[in-house]
Amino acid sequence: MAHLPPVANAPKLLNPNKLPPFVDPLPLPPVAKAAGLKPSPSNPKKQIPCYRMPIHEFFAKIHRDVPATRFWGYGDSMPGPTIEARSGEEILVEWQNNLPVKHFLPIDHNLMGAEKDQPEVRTVVHVHGAKVPPASDGYPEDWYVPGGSKVYHYPNQQDAALLWYHDHAMGINRLNICAGMLGLYTIRDLFEDGLNLPKGEFEIPLILTDRLIRADGQLYYPVSQRLEAPWLPEYFGDAILINGKLLPYLEVQPRKYRFRVLNASNGRFYFLSLANGPAFQHIGSDQGLLASPQKARQLTLSPGERIDLVLDFTDHAGEEILLNNQSVQMMQFRVAKGKAEDSSSLPARLRDVPRTPESAAIRTRRLTLDQVDYLTGEPEVHLLDGKRWHEPISEKPVLDTTEIWELMNVTDDSHPIHLHLVRFQLLDRRPLNVGLHLYENKLSYTGDAAPPEPHEMGWKDTIRATPGACTRIIVKFEGYTGRYVWHCHILEHEDNEMMRPYEVVAPAKT
Ligand code: C2O
Ligand code: CU
Ligand code: CU
Numbered sequence: 001m002a003h004l005p006p007v008a009n010a011p012k013l014l015n016p017n018k019l020p021p022f023v024d025p026l027p028l029p030p031v032a033k034a035a036g037l038k039p040s041p042s043n044p045k046k047q048i049p050c051y052r053m054p055i056h057e058f059f060a061k062i063h064r065d066v067p068a069t070r071f072w073g074y075g076d077s078m079p080g081p082t083i084e085a086r087s088g089e090e091i092l093v094e095w096q097n098n099l100p101v102k103h104f105l106p107i108d109h110n111l112m113g114a115e116k117d118q119p120e121v122r123t124v125v126h127v128h129g130a131k132v133p134p135a136s137d138g139y140p141e142d143w144y145v146p147g148g149s150k151v152y153h154y155p156n157q158q159d160a161a162l163l164w165y166h167d168h169a170m171g172i173n174r175l176n177i178c179a180g181m182l183g184l185y186t187i188r189d190l191f192e193d194g195l196n197l198p199k200g201e202f203e204i205p206l207i208l209t210d211r212l213i214r215a216d217g218q219l220y221y222p223v224s225q226r227l228e229a230p231w232l233p234e235y236f237g238d239a240i241l242i243n244g245k246l247l248p249y250l251e252v253q254p255r256k257y258r259f260r261v262l263n264a265s266n267g268r269f270y271f272l273s274l275a276n277g278p279a280f281q282h283i284g285s286d287q288g289l290l291a292s293p294q295k296a297r298q299l300t301l302s303p304g305e306r307i308d309l310v311l312d313f314t315d316h317a318g319e320e321i322l323l324n325n326q327s328v329q330m331m332q333f334r335v336a337k338g339k340a341e342d343s344s345s346l347p348a349r350l351r352d353v354p355r356t357p358e359s360a361a362i363r364t365r366r367l368t369l370d371q372v373d374y375l376t377g378e379p380e381v382h383l384l385d386g387k388r389w390h391e392p393i394s395e396k397p398v399l400d401t402t403e404i405w406e407l408m409n410v411t412d413d414s415h416p417i418h419l420h421l422v423r424f425q426l427l428d429r430r431p432l433n434v435g436l437h438l439y440e441n442k443l444s445y446t447g448d449a450a451p452p453e454p455h456e457m458g459w460k461d462t463i464r465a466t467p468g469a470c471t472r473i474i475v476k477f478e479g480y481t482g483r484y485v486w487h488c489h490i491l492e493h494e495d496n497e498m499m500r501p502y503e504v505v506a507p508a509k510t
Contacts, residue, residue, distance in 0.1 A: 007222040007232070014066065014213040016239045022249040022332040023064045026242060029184060029205065032081035038092055041153045049091045050151070051083060055123055055181065056098040062239070063246040067217035072099055073180030074165075078244045079207045079264070080183030083165070085156045087189035095125045096149040105175040105221040108231040111495055112389050114171025119145045122169040123176060127185050128304060128418070129163035129286060129461045130154060134482030137420055140170040140499070157479070158423075159351075159459075160192040161288040162205075162260045162306045174266055174491035178211070178221055178235065182264045191351065192289065198258040198310065198344040204250065206261045206331075208301070210268045211237040213246075233380055234492050235266040240330050249332040254317035255342035258283075259309050263301040266491040269414065270301040270325050277313070277321035277333070281346060284308030287423040287459030289351040294455045302416035304462040304489030310346050353458055356402060356425050356474045364404040365395065368437075369465055369488070369498075371411040382411065382488065382498040395486070395502035397477040406472050407465040410434045415493065417471075418462040420484040421504065424475040426452040426463055434468050445470070462489055477504045 034049035058076050059068035074080025085091055099121050109116045122145055126138030136152035144150060163185040167176035184205055197203070212220040212235075223230030239246050263270055274280070274297075282294040286306050299307055313321075313335045321333040367385045387394065397403050404427065407417055428449035436442045449472075465471040487499030 006225050008225045008227060010222060011220060012215040013220065014215050014217070014239065016246055019063055019065055019247065021247040021329065024245050024248050026204070026248040026250040026331065027077070027245055029077055029079045029207075029243060030075065030081045032075070032083045034091070040090055042090070042155070051091065051093045052096065053080070053093055054096045054098050057100060060244060062213070062217070062241055062244060066213065066246070069213070069217050069219060070104065071180035072104075072176065074183050078180035078182070080165075082184040082186060082205070085154065085185065085187050087156055087158060087160060087187055090153065090155045092151050092153055094149055094151045095123075097123050097144055097146050099123065099146045101146050103172070103175065105179060105219070106223045106230045107172060107175065108229060110229050111171040111231060112497060113140065118171070121146055122172065123181065124150075124168050125152065125165055126168040126420070127154060127163055127165045129161060129423075130185065131158045131421060131479045133480050134484060137484060138168045139483065140168050140173070140485060143169040156187055158187060159288045160187050160189040161284070161286065161459075162186055162262065162308065164262055164264065164306070166264070171495055174235065174495045175221060177264070177491055178219065178266055182207070182209070184262065195347055195350065196343075196345045197283070198256045202256065202344065203258040203260065205243065206259050207243050208240060208261065208263050208265055208270060210240045210265045213237070213239045231496055232492060234490065236268055240325060240328070242331050247329070247331065249334055251334045251336065252313050253336050253340035254313050254315075254338065255340040256310055256312045256314070256344050256346060259311060261301060261307045261309065263303050263305055265303050267303060269303070272299045272301065273297060273324050275322035275324055275329070277316050277319065278311055281310040281312070282307060282455045283310055283346070283350055285455065285458035286461045290455065290458040291351065291353045292349055293346060296455065300464075302414065302462070302464045302489070303491070304416050304418050312346070314342070355457075356476065358404065358427065358474065360402040360476075361404045361474060362401050363397075364406060366406045366408060369407060369409040369411055369415050369417070371413070381496055382415070382493045384486070384488075384498060384500045387500060388497050389499060389501070393483070393501050393503050395500070396505050397475075397502070398507050399477060399481050399504050400507070402474060402476045404472055404474050406470050407463075408432060408437065408470050409465045409467055410437050412467045413490075414467055415465045415498070416462050416489040417465050417486065418489045419475065419486040419502075421479055422475050422477055423459040423461055424463070424473045426456050426460060427472040427474055428452065429466055429469045429471045431469050480504065481506050
């Protein structure tokens with residue numbers, strides 16, 4: 001990553017390598033239960049389930065030998081309770097802000113939306129990957145303060161996929177998510193049920209969040225040496241929590257399991273592998289199942305992305321298997337001895353993912369991902385297409401039309417780009433002559449376009465725009481008209497201008 005500015009007054013930090021590994025079992029987030037029934041906003045005669053989700057402060061143990069850590073999150077756990085939804089069955093969720101009025105992580109008042117005259121503690125919830133009306137999408141400026149609450153409507157008119165909910169408050173979203181405001185939102189459907197993939201206790205979520213932890217067990221969010229401008233361009237922690245635990249273990253039986261992996265980290269990319277044991281069978285991406293399982297020894301996961309996979313421990317009875325990020329160990333699977341019943345299957349064909357032909361697009365937008373380093377020693381800023389958040393909306397796709405977005409990444413970072421509301425497909429990535437682009441504003445490619453790898457051929461909502469390349473995606477803007485956002489999912493970038501509104505507009509009447 002680019003030049004990291006020095007950090008001011010770092011406290012004494014916990015060294016995860018000094019802790020005994022694999023002493024805590026992997027926790028599973030609880031499943032949310034509906035609080036009751038309420039009339040549907042789309043049909044007041046119909047009663048639909050309503051969930052109540054308090055957002056508040058609690059303490060939780062991240063490791064047996066570490067004092068309990070303060071979190072701000074949903075329910076009483078980090079990650080929060082999992083919402084289990086079914087495709088086509090709408091629900092309501094009341095998100096209640098019961099937080100204190102002072103933030104415990106360092107706010108940068110120079111950032112858009114976090115100015116000194118704004119309340120310190122604000123929240124608004126977004127379900128990442130959900131196709132929802134704009135009023136329920138968690139627009140960053142729709143935040144509310146402690147004591148406030150909002151009921152959002154989720155129609156769930158979409159295919160089975162692992163979505164996730166998290167905070168989206170303007171200018172402090174990186175701090176709120178770091179504090180613990182995240183959880184899973186699963187959509188299931190009949191088609192997926194019919195595949196007989198491992199389910200119930202054999203389907204396990206793995207939610208990855210890296211944190212810096214102080215020696216006293218508390219979260220640490222560093223600040224730059226310029227105390228009046230504390231923002232840092234990236235947050236990385238050496239304590240990698242899985243479902244909120246550091247170095248957990250999971251006892252498994254010698255059979256197939258399905259793992260649903262989410263990278264909910266602020267800025268860390270993961271390169272997952274097993275030190276020993278079976279190969280990954282990659283069965284799904286952000287927005288659902290792949291066409292067929294893809295075997296892999298290593299998986300890359302950028303912030304916001306999800307991977308669905310099957311691991312078959314059948315031939316590994318009695319073994320201990322390590323899950324690593326690069327060469328760092330994160331978790332241990334303990335496979336029981338003997339034999340286990342396994343009536344689940346891993347079909348060779350999963351779900352059709354028809355490729356959207358390029359000819360379906362009525363428009364191509366060329367959008368740069370820039371990084372501005374001010375000569376004056378000001379902190380760097382990342383921008384989308386050279387524009388800041390508050391500039392007028394420039395992307396106005398028409399409802400039910402398809403567009404190609406060319407994400408021209410002229411920075412030296414990978415930026416995971418996420419669009420709200422829609423699912424899309426990766427067309428290709430093509431290396432760019434960055435110098436020519438930056439200094440002469442000329443477009444020239446230095447190589448051929450690389451088609452997606454088989455595991456990137458599924459439906460996506462977050463895509464790695466690799467440095468020095470044009471990443472092309474094809475998107476159909478379906479569902480609703482109205483205002484949404486697109487942004488980089490490195491939360492430090494997002495909070496500092498790497499987010500833009502876009503608006504789906506109704507077709508012109510003829
Ligand atoms: Cu995870 Cu704006 O989203
Ligand atoms: Cu989203
Ligand atoms: Cu970025």
